[in-house]
Amino acid sequence: MGLEVQLKRDHVVEAQAEDEAAKRMKVELDPAERKRPEAEGVAKFIRFFNTVEDEEELTDYYAAEAKQLRKFWESVFLGRYGYFEDETAICAKRFTDKLATWGGHLQGNLQIFSVKVTGLSGGLQFPLDVYGMFATRDQVDHNRNIIFHRKRDNCQTLTQEDLSLVLTGPSRAVNFGDPVILEVELKVKSNTESEDRVLSFLAPRLKSSAFVPDSSMFKKSYTSKLSTLEFTVGHVFYSLGATIRAKVIEGSWLEDCRAQFAASTASIEDEKVVLLRFGDENVPLDGDNISLSRSVVSVELKGLLIVSASVRRSSKEAKDEAVEDHAVFFTPFKMGRSYGELNVGFCKIEVTVAWSLF
Numbered sequence: 507m508g509l510e511v512q513l514k515r516d517h518v519v520e521a522q523a524e525d526e527a528a529k530r531m532k533v534e535l536d537p538a539e540r541k542r543p544e545a546e547g548v549a550k551f552i553r554f555f556n557t558v559e560d561e562e563e564l565t566d567y568y569a570a571e572a573k574q575l576r577k578f579w580e581s582v583f584l585g586r587y588g589y590f591e592d593e594t595a596i597c598a599k600r601f602t603d604k605l606a607t608w609g610g611h612l613q614g615n616l617q618i619f620s621v622k623v624t625g626l627s628g629g630l631q632f633p634l635d636v637y638g639m640f641a642t643r644d645q646v647d648h649n650r651n652i653i654f655h656r657k658r659d660n661c662q663t664l665t666q667e668d669l670s671l672v673l674t675g676p677s678r679a680v681n682f683g684d685p686v687i688l689e690v691e692l693k694v695k696s697n698t699e700s701e702d703r704v705l706s707f708l709a710p711r712l713k714s715s716a717f718v719p720d721s722s723m724f725k726k727s728y729t730s731k732l733s734t735l736e737f738t739v740g741h742v743f744y745s746l747g748a749t750i751r752a753k754v755i756e757g758s759w760l761e762d763c764r765a766q767f768a769a770s771t772a773s774i775e776d777e778k779v780v781l782l783r784f785g786d787e788n789v790p791l792d793g794d795n796i797s798l799s800r801s802v803v804s805v806e807l808k809g810l811l812i813v814s815a816s817v818r819r820s821s822k823e824a825k826d827e828a829v830e831d832h833a834v835f836f837t838p839f840k841m842g843r844s845y846g847e848l849n850v851g852f853c854k855i856e857v858t859v860a861w862s863l864f
Contacts, residue, residue, distance in 0.1 A: 566731040568708035575689065575709040579648070587648045593641075594649040598678040598749045598802045601862045602841055610840070610863030614714060615747075615804035616642065616680040617740035618653055619777045622669040623705070624727065625734030630694065635661035636705060638692035640671070644681040646864070650689065651676045658702075661695050672783060672799060679747035679804050679864060685711040688728075690735065706733050714741055721745075721773040721806060740774045742804040746838060748811055749860040750781060750803065752796040757853030759796075765789050765817045765850075767796070769803045772810035779803045784818065796855070811836040813857050817850050 579590050601610050621640060626632070637658050641650035653675040656662055662672055680686060692705040708728050723740045750769060764785060768778040781798040782789070790797040805811045814833040834846035839861045848855040 566707075568710065568728055568730050569704075572689070572691070572707050572709040575687070579643075583648045592649045594647055594651045594678060596647060596678050598747050599860045599862050601864075602749075602843065602860045605841060605863070612744045612746060612807055613679075613864050614682045615742045615745045616644075616682040616686050616712070616714075617742050617771075617774070617779065617804050618642075618673065618676070618680070619723070619738040619740060619779060620736075621654065621671045621673065622736045622738075623664055623671075623733055624669060624736045625729065626732065628703075628732040630703070630705070630732055632664060632666045634664045634705070635695040636664055636671070636692055637661045637695060638705070639690070640673075640692070641689045642676065642680050643687040643689060645684040646681050651678065651680055658693075658695060658699065673780075674799050676802055678802060679745070681864065682714045682741055685713045687711055688737065692733075694732075703732065706730050706735050708735075712737075712739070719743070721771070721809075723774045723777050738777060740777065742771065742773070742806060744808070745804040745806050746840065747862045747864065748803050748805050748836075748838070749862070750798065750801050750813060751858040751860075752781075752798060752813075752848075753856045753858070754791070754794045754796065754853050755847075755856045759789055759791060760819070760852050761788055763789070763817055763819050763852070765815055767798060768814050768816075770812045770814070771803075771805050772812070773806055778814070781813075784816075805838050807838050807840065809838060811838060811859065813846065813848070813859075815848050815850060815855065 576590050584590070600606075623634075623636075626634075637656040637660070638654075639650075639652065640654040641652045643650060654671050654673050664671075687709055689709045690706050692707075694703045694705045696702050706728075708730055710726075710728055712726065721740060721742045723738065725736055725738050727734055727736045748769075752767060765782065766784045767781040769781055770778040779800060781800045782796070783799070803811070812833055812835055814831060816829050816831050818829045830850070832848045832850050834848050834857055836844050836846060836859050840863055841861055843861070844859045846857045846859075848857060
């Protein structure tokens with residue numbers, strides 16, 4: 507009798523395990539089920555926000571919202587998607603050499619062109635030594651996709667003439683099917699770390715333009731206690747990810763030459779994703795490879811990708827030399843790689859684009 511009871515118990519445990527596995531599978535495959543935890547999390551977020559008692563938080567809506575992000579995230583995604591601080595582990599080229607078992611798909615992506623500090627308050631003045639982080643979180647894995655990250659000992663100096671952060675991400679395309687969280691925590695370096703001030707602390711949910719049929723560019727500004735940040739972004743429809751590499755294949759880069767490399771799409775031609783900015787130093791090289799600050803962009807499958815190089819020679823005789831512009835055009839593919847060439851006169855640069863669906 508004891509053995510029979512034990513077998514029944516084992517059967518019940520196995521059945522429960524199968525039910526749990528089926529539920530997990532349903533959540534993974536069913537978009538409606540996948541969104542349910544987030545909807546429940548939003549309700550929790552509202553309850554958290556309504557209990558804010560810190561008077562300082564009430565004077566800075568975005569800071570209060572950002573403080574609740576961790577509670578919201580851990581109440582919904584902890585364990586299933588790792589930990590709050592985890593960065594996305596999904597590779598930008600995961601389907602470059604082979605399609606996913608379900609074939610992959612096109613999606614609406616968020617293109618981040620620039621982030622500028624357009625306003626200051628609280629006695630802050632330019633120049634500012636800024637450090638911290640800006641990351642996005644999307645529905646793919648809800649982890650951080652780092653766009654800007656600098657430690658305190660490697661600040662970026664912002665001036666009245668140069669208000670833009672030097673962006674280094676994303677590490678993969680940012681999905682814009684659901685609202686994307688813009689997670690920002692930037693600080694201003696002072697004489698000591700205890701004297702550092704929070705320049706911007708926010709985590710707004712950026713919603714897509716679901717009813718706009720074509721790709722478009724728009725700006726969003728968020729004013730916190732000490733600053734205003736302006737995000738210039740684009741909604742790229744029916745798009746895939748493009749990972750860009752540049753390599754000198756003939757000649758060599760001249761020491762007195764500066765360059766800016768950029769990428770753009772035919773649908774949003776007024777804005778470019780700056781892959782490498784003009785700088786006071788030489789173009790960074792790793793052997794023959796040009797070390798681009800950014801390498802991942804989104805492009806429509808039926809569109810056009812344009813990779814350009816603006817080259818400026820500097821000399822002791824003239825501070826401002828003429829800028830020469832060069833460009834190479836790519837027709838997107840669902841997978842694989844495309845190759846093009848930039849001839850800047852003193853050297854030739856091979857541009858490689860790896861295509862990947864999501």
